[in-house]
Amino acid sequence: MSKRTKPSKRPFWQSTPCPKWCCGLHHEDAEVEARTHLSNWEAGVTMSLYSAEPYMGEDLSRDAYPLEILVNLEQGYREAAPTISLEPEGGLKEERPSSLNMTVDEAERIARALLKAVKLARG
């Protein structure tokens, strides 16, 4: 009689547990390029030196989407270590900069977010 193991909640393509920092939202039918551990933590730093995209949604409390830099962690399911991602979101797409200028306060917030991401990545 073979020893029964507890059924895994992992998708068939995931042979090892998620890193501690992963949100754990994986699906059996995820395409290969979408088989990525994503952090359950994210920091967003709003960039005040760029134009905002007008907001057309139903939330009356806002009228624009300013450029925001999102800091988070990701790791492909076959990769040995995570990478830290800086992702621009919002702002006018046609004015999205190829390099970023920021205030000293914004740079400090990004630096703090990067340090937190490094701490999470190293466990």
Ligand SMILES: [Zn+2]
């Ligand atoms: Zn995961």
